Amino acid sequence: MYDEILKKYEPKKENLIYILHEIQDNHPEQYIPEDAVMEVSRYLSIPSNHIYGVMTFYTMFSTKPRGKYIIRLCESPPCFLRGSENLLRKLRELLNIKLGETTPDKKFTLELCACLGVCGNAPVMMINEDVYGDLNEEKVEAIIEKLGGQQ
Amino acid sequence: MTLKRTDILLCCGSGCVSAGALKVKKKLLELFEQKDITSEINIIETGCMGPCDYGPVMMVYPEGVFYKTVGVDDLEELVEEHFLKGRPLKRLMLQEEERIFATKKDIPFYQKQVKVALEHCGYIDPESIEEYIAVGGYEALGKVLTEMDPQKTIETIKESGLRGRGGGGFPTATKWAFTRKASGSPKYVICNGDEGDPGAFMDRSILEGDPHRVLEGMMIAAYSIGANKGYFYIRAEYPLAIKRIKNAIEKACEYGLIGENIFGTDFSFDAEVRTGAGAFVCGEETALIASIHGERGQPNAKPPYPSDSGVWQKPTLVNNVETLANVRTIILKGADWFAKMGTEASKGTKVFALTGDVKNTGLVEVPMGITLRELIFDVGGGIVDGKKFKAVQLGGPSGGCLTADHLDTSIDYESLTEKGAMMGSGGIIVMDDANCMVNVAKFFLEFSLEESCGKCTPCRVGLKQMYSMLERITSGEGKPGDIEELESLGNSIKALSLCGLGQTAPNPVLSTIRYFRNEYISHIEDKSCNTKVCLDLMHFLIDKDKCIGCSLCSRKCPVSCIPGSREEKYEIIQEECVKCGTCMEVCPVNAISKLPGISEELRSEKTEPSDYRSLYT
Amino acid sequence: MKTLEDLRKIREKAQSEMKTRDQKARVKIVVGMGTSGIAMGAREVMKAILDEVAKRNLDDVLVTQTGEKGLSSMEPVVDVIEEGKPTVTYGNMNPEKARKVIAEHIVNGKVVNDYVVATQS
Numbered sequence: 001m002y003d004e005i006l007k008k009y010e011p012k013k014e015n016l017i018y019i020l021h022e023i024q025d026n027h028p029e030q031y032i033p034e035d036a037v038m039e040v041s042r043y044l045s046i047p048s049n050h051i052y053g054v055m056t057f058y059t060m061f062s063t064k065p066r067g068k069y070i071i072r073l074c075e076s077p078p079c080f081l082r083g084s085e086n087l088l089r090k091l092r093e094l095l096n097i098k099l100g101e102t103t104p105d106k107k108f109t110l111e112l113c114a115c116l117g118v119c120g121n122a123p124v125m126m127i128n129e130d131v132y133g134d135l136n137e138e139k140v141e142a143i144i145e146k147l148g149g150q151q
Numbered sequence: 152m153t154l155k156r157t158d159i160l161l162c163c164g165s166g167c168v169s170a171g172a173l174k175v176k177k178k179l180l181e182l183f184e185q186k187d188i189t190s191e192i193n194i195i196e197t198g199c200m201g202p203c204d205y206g207p208v209m210m211v212y213p214e215g216v217f218y219k220t221v222g223v224d225d226l227e228e229l230v231e232e233h234f235l236k237g238r239p240l241k242r243l244m245l246q247e248e249e250r251i252f253a254t255k256k257d258i259p260f261y262q263k264q265v266k267v268a269l270e271h272c273g274y275i276d277p278e279s280i281e282e283y284i285a286v287g288g289y290e291a292l293g294k295v296l297t298e299m300d301p302q303k304t305i306e307t308i309k310e311s312g313l314r315g316r317g318g319g320g321f322p323t324a325t326k327w328a329f330t331r332k333a334s335g336s337p338k339y340v341i342c343n344g345d346e347g348d349p350g351a352f353m354d355r356s357i358l359e360g361d362p363h364r365v366l367e368g369m370m371i372a373a374y375s376i377g378a379n380k381g382y383f384y385i386r387a388e389y390p391l392a393i394k395r396i397k398n399a400i401e402k403a404c405e406y407g408l409i410g411e412n413i414f415g416t417d418f419s420f421d422a423e424v425r426t427g428a429g430a431f432v433c434g435e436e437t438a439l440i441a442s443i444h445g446e447r448g449q450p451n452a453k454p455p456y457p458s459d460s461g462v463w464q465k466p467t468l469v470n471n472v473e474t475l476a477n478v479r480t481i482i483l484k485g486a487d488w489f490a491k492m493g494t495e496a497s498k499g500t501k502v503f504a505l506t507g508d509v510k511n512t513g514l515v516e517v518p519m520g521i522t523l524r525e526l527i528f529d530v531g532g533g534i535v536d537g538k539k540f541k542a543v544q545l546g547g548p549s550g551g552c553l554t555a556d557h558l559d560t561s562i563d564y565e566s567l568t569e570k571g572a573m574m575g576s577g578g579i580i581v582m583d584d585a586n587c588m589v590n591v592a593k594f595f596l597e598f599s600l601e602e603s604c605g606k607c608t609p610c611r612v613g614l615k616q617m618y619s620m621l622e623r624i625t626s627g628e629g630k631p632g633d634i635e636e637l638e639s640l641g642n643s644i645k646a647l648s649l650c651g652l653g654q655t656a657p658n659p660v661l662s663t664i665r666y667f668r669n670e671y672i673s674h675i676e677d678k679s680c681n682t683k684v685c686l687d688l689m690h691f692l693i694d695k696d697k698c699i700g701c702s703l704c705s706r707k708c709p710v711s712c713i714p715g716s717r718e719e720k721y722e723i724i725q726e727e728c729v730k731c732g733t734c735m736e737v738c739p740v741n742a743i744s745k746l747p748g749i750s751e752e753l754r755s756e757k758t759e760p761s762d763y764r765s766l767y768t
Numbered sequence: 769m770k771t772l773e774d775l776r777k778i779r780e781k782a783q784s785e786m787k788t789r790d791q792k793a794r795v796k797i798v799v800g801m802g803t804s805g806i807a808m809g810a811r812e813v814m815k816a817i818l819d820e821v822a823k824r825n826l827d828d829v830l831v832t833q834t835g836e837k838g839l840s841s842m843e844p845v846v847d848v849i850e851e852g853k854p855t856v857t858y859g860n861m862n863p864e865k866a867r868k869v870i871a872e873h874i875v876n877g878k879v880v881n882d883y884v885v886a887t888q889s
Contacts, residue, residue, distance in 0.1 A: 016445035017428055021387070050446075057447040057604075058428030060387055076349030077544070077594055078506040078580055114431055114602065115349035116388055118807050119506040119578070120513045120840020129390050133807030133843075212852065273800060273837030273845070284775065285782035293772040352804075359802045360835020391803050406778075407769045415770045506840075513804075514838030 002036055006043045013046055016054060020061055029065035029106070059113065067102045067109040069147055072126045076115035079123040083136075087123055088112070090137045094144050107148050156191050157234060158212040163196040171223065172207040178223050182230045192234060211239070218243045263530050265492065267500045268316075268353075268476035269516045272360030277395050280402040283363040289408055291482035292367050296416045301331060301375045308375075308478070310486035312498030317343060317434075317471030318546065318576045319651075320497075320564045326468060330376040330458040333466035338378035341462065341469045342369050344385035344392065345439060347431035348547035349598060350578030353502040354472035356514055358385065358392035361476070362399035368475030370413075370420050371482065376468050381422040384439050387429060397424050431602035435650050436461075436469040438604065449604040450650035471576070473502055493519035497563035501574070505531045507581040508538065517562075524558040527581055538583035542666070546575025548595045549655030551662030552588070571662045573655075587684035588667040589674050592660045593621040599656035610653030613644040617660060626687040627749060629675030634664060679748035686730045690750040693734075695720045697742035704734035704743065725750040793830035795874055797821075800845040802836030809862060810844040816863035817846070820870040829874060842885050848873060859885035 005022045009015040023036050032055060041048040055061040073079075073088055092098065095108050102109040118124045121133030125140070132143060159179070163172050176194055183189040209218050216239045221229070225243060232238045266272075275282040283289075295304050309324035330338065342365060346354040357365060369381045385393050400422050403409040411419045425443050432438045433448040436457050442448040443462055461467025477499060481489050490498045497519040503526065506512050510532030517526065523543060527533070534540050542552045551572040553560065560566050564574050582591065600614045617640055620633055641657030648654045664671055673679050680688035693704070693713075700717035712728050715721030723734070735743040769775055799805070799814045814833070821829050839845055842859030846866065849855050856879055858869060865883055872878050 013445040014443060017426070017442065021426070021428065053447055054445070057449075058430050060429035076598060077548075077591070078350045080594060081507050081580070081582065081586070113388070113429070114347060114598065115351070117346060117352035117355040118804055118840075119350045119352055119504060121804055121807050121843060122506060122512075124807060126388070131803055131807040133804065269838060272835045273802075274798075274834060276832050277835050278833075281778070281782040281785070284779050287779070289775055290772075290779075293775055297772055356802055356804075356836045356838065389803070391806070412770075414772055414775070511839075511841055513840035513842075514836065516838075 002039050006039065011044050013044055016040070016044060016046070016051065017058070019044075020051075020055060024061060028068075030067070030070060030109075031062040031065050033065075065102070065106075067106050069107060069127050070109045070111060072111050072113040072116070074114070074116045074118075074122075074124045074126075075112040076119075078115070078119040082122040084123040086137060087125070087135055087140055090140050091144075094141060108144075158193045158195060160195050160210040160212070162208045170207050170220075174223055175207050175209075175221055175226065178226050179230070182226055183234075186230065186235060188234060216244060263517055263521060263525060264515055265500050265518050266516050267480050267489070268357060268364075268473050268502055269514065270361070270480065271364065272356055275361065277360050277362055278398055280363060280399070280406060283361070287483065288363055288479075289367055291479040292370050292408070293414050295371050295374060295482060296414045296418055301377065304371065304375045304482075305331065307486050308481060311477075311481045311489040312486075312493070312496075313474065313477055313481065313489070314497065314564065315471055316473035316477070316501065316576070318348075318549065318574065320574060323470065323474055326458060326470070327372060327375050329456070330378075330466050330468040333459050335460075335464075335466045336377075337380060338376055338465060339462045339467045340369050340373045340376065340378050340381040341436075341439065341443075341457075341467060342381065342383045342475055343434065343436065343439060343469055343471050344383055344389070344396075345427055345431075345434040346389075346472070346576065347386060347434050347602075348549070348576045348578045349595075350506045350544075350547055350580045351504050351576045353504055353514060353577050355389050355392055357472050357476050357502075358389065359395050362392075362395045363403065364479060365472055365475050366396070366399050366403060366409075366422065368478035369422065369470075370409075371478050372468060372470060372475065373420055374418055376466075378468065379419050379421065381420065382443060382462070383422065383424045384427065384433075384443065385424060386427045386433070393424060393426060400424070430604075431598075432604045432650070432652050435652060438650070439469065440467065447604070449606045450652075452649060473577075494561060494563045494565075496565055501562070501577060503562075503577045503579050505579050505581065507544075507579075508535050508583040508586075509533070509581040510535050519563045520561050522559050522561055523553065526562065526579070527558070531581065534581070534583050536583075538585060540581070541584040541586060542582045542588060542591075542663075544580040544582065544591070544595070544659065545578070546573040546655075546658075547578045547580075548598045549573065549651070549658055550575045550578075551658045552582075552591075552666065553662075554666045556666075571658075571665055573658070585682060585684075587680050587682040588663045588670050589621065589625055589680070590684050592663040593618070593625060595659035596621060596656065599652060603652060603656075607647075607649040607653060609644045609647040610649070610656065613640060613648075614653070614656055616640060617644070617657065621660070624671065624674050625680070625685040627678045629671075629678075631675065633675055634668065634671050637661075638664060677748060678754070681747045683745050683747050688749060689730070689745060689747050690725055690753075691723055691728060691730065691732065691735055692744055692746055692750065693721055693723060694742045694744065695722070697740055699740055699742070701739065703737050703739065707733050707737050709733065725752045794828040794850065796830045796832065796847075796849040797874070798832050798834050798847040798849065800836055800843065800847075801833040804836050804840050805843045805845060808843040812863050813844045813846065813861050813866045816866045817870065820867045821874075824870070824875065826870075826874065839885065845885075854887045856884055857886040857888075858883045 009019055019040055020032055024032050037048050037051050041051055091110055095103055097103055097110055099110055116124050116126055118131055118133050123135050124133045161176055183192055207221050229240050232240050271286055305324050305327050313323040314320045344354055344358055373381055383396050409420055427433050430448045433442045435450045437451040438448040440461050457467040457469050493499050500516050500518050502516045504514055515530050540555055542554050544552045553572050557570055567574050596618050600618050603610050605611045641661045644657050645654050678688055683689040698720040700720050705713040705721055710727055710729055712724040713721050801810050817831055844861045846858045846861050847855055869880050872880050
């Protein structure tokens, strides 16, 4: 099932992270399921526990299904100084979920992340590959509305 | 309108007209008649050009000269010198600085900057190799490959005094020389683009804005050390940077700048992009190398250093993005030019990211040796909302903070380290007086704690213990002896940790204790947060004398903890209060204040704080 | 390319192309498209500019992109470059302001001073 992706890479351990990125990005639930890990393990001839070791070390990989839109709110100091805590509260309110959870309609997952490097426009959040800066509660609400509404 | 040799755009906006623009036009036409040049010159009346306090103004084309405060008495000379002899009249010209003043809203932001690494960021199209070549791109590489040998190149970098811009400040030429001397083949160059420091985005801007510049620097480094393969390791949170570097490599390949026999020499080179997956520690070179190998990004003990044994145990040069971005300019403008800027031991310029409570947030590149005061107040424009400056954190979670007493410190590697801070990668987080330094320290420590790879005990366990202590202190459970314990533990972690993350993680705590000890003391002994940030150490209080019993606060309170009546007035049940501040916001008579310290009510109820040592037994 | 001479030829060609582009183009509008700018809405500004230029049939106007100048607190940033005039940098732009700049500055030659954050030659 993951042949399409695996074919693109030589069966070397150094390609593990890219393979995992691609499997995750192409999965509708944005995570790496167990059967994928097994196939990768066979292809690269690496024990599956090594692969889990890598997956759980890097924060961008998920072993659990997630939503269509992964909201990553930056929790680092420059964003914190400009009020990211209020945004977290607002997002929790709008989506009606806790941190790390996914909305029942599988649309949004709420996560915190480390510095996104857009500190000049703090506070910042990233939704999939799109970055939004200079946020306040109104802007956050508008962005969520546009993507599919409150829960 | 017939084509004439000169066009005069005379501003006839109301400002200039009231300053006499029409009289100027009349006189000009008379003079042109006299000199018989009427058919050669156009006078066009335009709308307002902008700098009204310099009126009357005019622009003369094709030269594009801007004249200000042109009076009727100036016209004889102007016509004679400029329109007849073709020599623009300098004394009437809007000078460079004045011109900038006229419409520029932000003069100091640019004034003190000298752009080396950021030379073309924001001026060229980063997706166009042609634009990069048009501004002298790959000329330095060509010079190095055809006119200089590796040894000479390393010497040039040595003379320039360039030091690693990623935070270590290690002399770049020395690193190159070590890797060159190392035995083993093939050799590799890695560009470290895993910029994870909170508050730092210099590398991101350079990778996105001038990717070829970094590629060129990498190739020059590769040639100098005898490598033919380079890796860009870029964090996955920078998708645009990854895209731009990949594009740059592709375009360079098309032009034969990457591949075999570059510039007809026997130097061949190939480059590849590698990405991370969300781990701050991968900015540490041995962890980065582990990540390239497809493993958990856990650092390894040094020695051996990557220069001897790096990627696949081969000699590897790891350089930061900004370091590589300086190389081309040093080659083209000369080591002396670069070394003239900065201080004795810290040469050249540095890119800083100004963030936090400062007006002009953004990236600036200034010569080393500028003072903190100049950087924060001149370039940065001072504190937002008219608040007062309290502290500045340099070097992110690895660095320390400095106070108002240190504003005249020169920004260079040595001076900062002396004061307990560090240059770091260039992130500068400015804080105003509304911030609680204990809370800030806790915040930075939390970051390091979460990013710790877990390999070595001092970092994994030690940071956790420090964090627990700070949690206790900020929630009112601090005990005498805590400060000394934090200092002792912090110093141990610094001395015993395996890698730079652990070795520097205690810095924010140690430096805030050094300069803001009194805040720690009031948190511990008075159970009070004077900036009213730590929720457990502040409270809201209703002044019954001012209260008019309107019940608005009670009705708006999300946890209904304000009972009372019109006659008895209202009072907050402190135990249930969640410190949201809604009551204070809605009170029509400002009867509610936000106060430092634990409320009277809770103080009398509070039992002795738990003995933290019981946590360890 | 095989030699430094080849590089120089390419450079000259690129430089003259940029110039003739500028000459064929009376005005060059450069939109800052670094992540900072994009996070603050630079894509929408770019769209509005392209749209307005097309609507008004301004075929002597060239629109391109660039990286970040470092003015994070003023993003999105748009430069207007004209031969012989100082470059005007507009800051804190949005689609509405961008359309106004096209109308007033690009078409009528009047700089919209309120939106200017810097000028330099």
